[in-house]
Amino acid sequence: MIAFSEKLIEKLSGAQRVVFLTGSGISAESGIPTFRGNEGLWKNFRPEELANFKAFIKNPARVWEWYQFRRDIILSAKPNAGHLAIREFEKFFPSVTVVTQNVDNLHRLAGSSNILELHGNIMKNYCIRCSKRYDFQTFENSLSSPKCECGGLIRPDVVWFGENLNESVFAEAEDTVASADIVFVAGSSNIVYPAALLPQHAVNNGVYTVEINIERSELSGVLDEVLLGPSGTVIPELIKKIAGQK
Ligand code: APR
DSSP states (O other): OOOOOHHHHHHHHTOSEEEEEEOGGGGGGGTOOOSSSTTOHHHHSOHHHHSSHHHHHHOHHHHHHHHHHHHHHHHTOOOOHHHHHHHHHHHHOSEEEEEEOOOSOHHHHHTOSOEEETTEEEEEEEETTTOOEEEGGGGTTOOSOOBOTTSOBEEEEEOOTTOOOOHHHHHHHHHHHHTOSEEEEESOOOOSTTTTHHHHHHHHTTOEEEEEESSOOTTGGGSSEEEESOHHHHHHHHHHHHHHHO
């Protein structure tokens, strides 16, 4: 059993608006590799060759194949106890928002109602010429990068390195974080910007911030609390504690 601080329990007892800022670590227990760290994807693949527009134009088939590889992993993954416990928060708090850097769709599959996908969603795609949108099922098994009816290349609807995030999504994330009663920062190394600005934005607005991670991250020092442990254990234990209190 994890001994949660009195401060955290007190903050939660009066909370109306709860926000979860999540990164790939929250999906690690679903069998989806994170990006950094020992087993991270960037250990065996180079992001500059796979996760940016120039690389896509240079070798669309290679980039498409990489996203099909990741989709295959994600399609066989299920939401884990951490995703499901976050959804459970909606039973105890009037407003729960998930702001995720993940593109794996697992928060949606877990049933969370309010999700902001900062880096897009790997199951969605669009034509780079006419912007027509395509679900991944349209060409589930094609390895070579598919073409739109207009002849344009189709790309995954994810934010690549060097690309801007959707402005309105990020602005909504900033407002949501600034007006929260408590923000959990779960499963992120907090080194990729502008997503990593959000925990700091919470702190700057006097919001109580709690990190949930298996190790300290770049921002542990500025957050109010650090709960060390796998999110698939910590968040379910927290919701059990909350349920017991109510
Ligand atoms: N529970 C909680 N945290 C975990 C777990 C777990 N079971 N397993 C790993 N972690 C933590 C790691 O300690 C690390 O701090 O998750 C974090 C994963 O960090 P990254 O691999 O850097 O992933 P993330 O922070 O989501 O990366 C941000 O970088 O490559 C881009 O677009 C990509 O959205 C991604 C962004």
